[in-house]
Amino acid sequence: MKKLYQLISLFLLFAFIIPINAQLNLDTVKYQKHDNGKQWAFDYPPINYLKEKYDLKTNEEWFEDIRLSALRLPGCTSSFVSEDGLMMTNHHCARGLLERIKKDGEDLIKDGFFAKSMAEERKIPGYYADQLVMIKDVTEEIHNAEKEGTTVNEKAEKKKAKIKELSEKYQKETGLQIQIIPLFNGGKYSLYGYKRYTDIRLVFAPEMQIAYFGGDYDNFTYPRYNLDCTFYRAYENDKPVKSTNFFKFSLSGIEPGEPIFTVGNPGTTNRLKTVAQLEYARDIIYRNNSFLFDSYYYALEDLKKEDPSRAKEFEDLRVQLGNSQKVISTTLKGLKDPYVYAKKVDFQKKLQQAVWNNPTLKEKYGKVWENIESTRNEARKIAPQMASLSFVQNRMFGSKYFAIAKSLLDVAKELQKPEDQKAAQYKAEKLDSTLKALLPEKIDQLLENTKLWINIEYMALNLGWDDPLVKKLSGGKKGKEIAKWLLDNSIFGDRDDIIDLAKEGADAIMKSEDPILYYVKEADKRMPELQKQMQEVTDTEGIYDDMLGQAIVEIYGTELPPDANFTLRLSDGTLKAFEYNGTVAPFFTTFYGLYDRWYSFYKKYPWDLHQRWEKVPADFDLATPFNFVSNNDIVGGNSGSAVINKNAEVVGLAFDGNIDSIIGNYIYIPYNNRMVAVDARAIVYAIEKVYKATRVSNELKNGKME
Incomplete structure (x- = not known):
């Protein structure tokens, strides 16, 4: 009977797997209209799109x-x-400021x-807010400057010089903060002038436990229950703006x-980049960063067991890393997804065919993809060396032993x-x-010993275990054994030994074969040239990107x-399960x-609550919408973007x-990409009912102070 169950289980497993794989014919995967997203620039307001999509009539005044x-x-x-x-804005945007201004x-x-x-x-000292x-449009000025160059390097220098010239000119004329930014990979250039408010004051912030309820476990998940909000006030001449x-x-x-619309400043996307650039990001940038974040993140969990008295300290470090760790490891997984890759390939093919089918465009842009692939191949030769020699300056992941050795050098x-x-x-x-x-x-x-062995394994990831530098630092060991061997064979495990070497003088330091000091000397010697080479590659690719x-x-x-x-940017959407x-x-x-x-997790961290939330007022309506998707x-x-309706509310x-x-x-x-937001009703209701901060809730309801 047991064998029969096993056969049935195998049959069901293959019955499920085979149809799914059969459905995913990568040759038929096609680029879709919104694969490049819906983050509309205010330079080119999507008036027609919004009319067609939602029958929404907007105009320049609405966007302004x-x-x-x-x-x-x-x-x-x-x-x-x-x-x-x-x-x-969001509470998680204010977290560091709260530490800075506490009494x-x-x-x-x-x-x-x-x-x-x-x-x-x-x-809040040293803080500011910028209003666009x-x-x-300065596209013509910058593209004309590029054309003045006869080589790729000259074009890059001409472009830099023109951007600097325009920035300084408009900064002087307007008194605004000026930023010149490329749009469409440099197909367009815009000059943005920002009015800067430098007197920003904290008005209201909830406690972290309700703002970040569920902590790192619930981060990037939904359903969610977070009051992730904070309120400041901008002042000018010591009066509210x-x-x-x-x-x-x-x-x-x-x-x-x-x-509904989000209005905010999305940081970075690379949706219009070439397949070669995507492959480089996958194979070098995200692979490397994922290794560092994952290794350190999970090592900290082990350290909590190794020294339980420091468990909270190590957990706090994990929380600091958690957001980035999830982003980087999940992005790497996405870049390895054949479906995602096939869509990017199809977008590039369609664009290439459209260019190649037009003789004029083919003459101007026909080799762009080939040239970018060439620059990425050059970067592939340089990046692993730079990555491996970076720990002297890497404050987050670099072991302090390297920093001490740099001080000695x-x-x-x-x-x-x-x-x-x-x-x-x-x-x-x-x-x-x-x-x-x-x-x-x-x-x-x-x-620091944990960071040390992670650093060496990272070097091996980039250079291989047979690389002379890796061999010198690892002693043929792996994992935690690396740190033990290395410190047994280095002076940097003992402060007095370091001082003794320093007293022997410069020659003794420079001739020392200490493996940690040797690494620092190699980084000092090789990094400037590597950085120069990478900058040349980046500048060259910048022209091809344009x-x-x-x-x-x-x-x-x-x-x-x-x-x-x-x-x-403005992004449109609707409630979507x-x-x-x-x-x-x-x-x-x-x-x-x-x-x-709260109850399901026994009121334990990170699902615990501040005492003000443990017993809310008797008339508090628990059915009030809290978060939405x-x-x-x-x-x-x-983060901190207002979600507004068509009336800009x-x-x-x-x-x-x-x-x-x-x-x-x-x-x-769009099938499964979702934004998570705090409902406006929850914000006002919680501020009024739980925090008794009616001065703020009334201002939100009335749009002005009482």
Whole structure:
């Protein structure tokens, strides 16, 4: 009977697998209209598209109002949400600032913040918000400058010079922050002028536990239950900014099929790049980064078991890495997906055929793809060496042993100088104290030894285990044994040994065969030339990228959205469920789901709650919509984007995507790519009912201060 069950199981397995593989005939996979996404630039507003798609009548004034209501923060997006300069963004965009501006005895991450009066609104030093107030097409000026060059290198230099000239000219004339950015891979160039607000003050932030409920586990998932919001206020001349353009809140909700829009600054996409560039990203950039993030992320979990007394510390480090680790590893998985790859190949083939079928375009752009493939092949020769020699400067992943060795090398260079040319701290009488100040008394061996063996395995990934440098550093060992062997054969495990070598003088340091010091000397010697070579490749490819962009514009005009580059975009969508884990995600979650998850995980981290949420007011309506999901096209940088309806009213606040949105850096697949947002109703309701911050909730409802 057991064998019979096994046969039945095998039959069912193959009955399921074979039809799926049969359905995926890669030769029939075709590029679809919105594979390049829906991140519309305000330079080319999609008026006709919105009319055709939603029967929505928009005009230049509609787009201008939206543009001037939106703001760009360092790394994130914000927007004005009242006429008195109130600004909305995500809590995760403000997390580092909360640490910076807390006062003695405060824990703003744990307990949140609310300014009960304007006088209590807390200034954030060194922070700013940019408002896009000017757009100017400078394509002709830059392309004409490129044409003045007779070689690719000359063209690159002419382009740089023209961009610098235009930036300085308009900065001086307007007093605005000027940025010249390529659109359509350089097929177009726009000059953006930003008004910068430099007096930004914190008004309200919830505690992290409700803003990031579920922590790293729930990140990039849905259903979600996050109050991921924060409110600032912009000031000028010590008074709140009077914002003519702002997004007023709507508490009417969203109907299925109703068009909604995100207004924000998506960071980077590479959807219009060539197949050769995609392959390079897959084989070099994401493979390398995925190795580092995955190795360190999972090693930290092991360290929690190795030293349980430091479990929280290591978990905090994992949380810091978690977002990037998910993005990078999932993007790599997407780039390896044959379906995704086939779509990118088909888009390139269609574009190539359109160019090659036109004799004039073929003459100008026919070899662009071949030339870009050539530059990527050159980069493939350089990148593994650069990656392997990078740990001296890599603060996140590089072991401190390399940084200490670099300090020793710098000492040697200083000691080589004549006595009268040495900096005072390196002269004989002060050398001992200088060395002791440079070298840490203690090293976190558990953490740094872990980084050390990961660093060496990363070098082997790029150079191979037989590479002389890898052999010298690994001693033929692998995994954790590398660190033990290396420190047994190096002076850098003992501070006194380092100081003793330094006292022997520059020659002793420079001639030392210590493996860690040898690595640092190799990096110091080889990196400048490698960086120069890579810059030449990058500059050359930049010209070919411009030509590729010009070809795209010749064929498609501006009907395709340009790749994201952390400038303002509008993305359209509707509420859209999706299938996952054998079921279907709902449009909305509610506060009921928050408490179900809290109880289901025994109220344990990261599903624990602050005490103010453990017992909410008796009249709190748990059925209030909390988070929602839609098919708006967003990527990193969109964090903090207002989600608005056709009347430019806030209906939500974008804070994340589902796991299937991550490959959106390279392709937008509407079947399962989803944006996750906080519902406007949840924001106002929670601020009013739980935080009793009626000064803020009333301003959101009225669009102005009382």
